[in-house]
Amino acid sequence: MSGEKTRLLVHKPDADYEVGYAKPPKDTRFKPGQSGNPMGRPRGAKNKRPALNEERLKDIILDEAYRDITVRDGDRNVTVPMAQAVMRALAVNAAKGQHRAQRLFAEMLATTERQNKQLSDEWLQTAIAYKVDWERELQRRAQMGITHLPAPLPHPDQVRIDMNKGTAWIQGPMTKDDLKELEVWRERRKNFEDERDYLLEHLDTEKNRKTRKFMEDDLAQTQKILGLIDQVLDRIGY
Structure with missing residues (x-):
């Protein structure tokens, strides 16, 4: 192959079609009825009117108001919504x-x-x-x-x-769903209370050191879970 020349196939334009300024090859021209940018904006999207139940300007305002931006806060950068940044700048100027x-x-x-x-x-x-x-x-x-x-x-x-x-x-359940959730957590708390009472009852009489250590760890975990359940019950409000 070292002595052979590689042949390149060159597309020859039609003899009666001149390629030049403002006359690209036929194969690369846009096809009639086919967009040159199929992933671009749909036709008429710019001038499309909002539906009667839409308030597009309000949506745009809210999107901009709560868009996160990065601002300087002392010696560090923080990310806050645009509305908060504007109010902060207003308050700083007022303080000045x-x-x-x-x-x-x-x-x-x-x-x-x-x-x-x-x-x-x-x-x-x-x-x-x-x-x-x-x-x-x-x-x-x-x-x-x-x-x-x-x-x-x-x-x-x-x-x-x-x-x-x-x-x-x-201070308490406001809906049927809240009431169901409350009953579930009450039942869970009762189960863990029973487990805690059982461990407390048998811990003092257990002689095996390994078993006693296991029971102490289990008791600590049970107490922790009871505390978490109480937090949930406080959040529910009852």
Whole structure:
């Protein structure tokens, strides 16, 4: 092969078609009705109107407001949503004495606190009305001997109200699903309590050192699990 020349097959254009400026070879030209960029934006996407139930501008604003960006915080970089970065910059400028930033920040803060106070007052009144109405209903059932009706969820005894602070909260299951979850965790806690009591009962009388060490480790693990279950029950609120 050293003495042979390699032959290259060269595509010859048609004799009657001149290739040159603005005249590419036929094989490389775009085909009629076929996009030159099949993965690009669909035809008409730029001018497509949103549906009647869409508010595209609001979606764009929210996407930008909660898009994460990296900002400098002292001697380190932190990642925060755009809205938080803007509010932080506004607060910093207000603290530096810029009157416009101070006025805008004070107005936004006052509006936010006023809205939160309004929501808190509405929730407090709703909780008080719920508790009073259901206590009357349960008292009526007791006086009439009605026992077949289900108890309300949440139970009025679980509606906690602090009039000094003006706050209200639910300490207990609020839905049937919450109640089922509560029963599951109660059953689990009862099982681990039984295991703990068994270990405590037999630990002092166990003479075998290895068995005793195993029981002590098991007891420590059981106590740890009981603590975790109590945290879950506190989260559920009962």
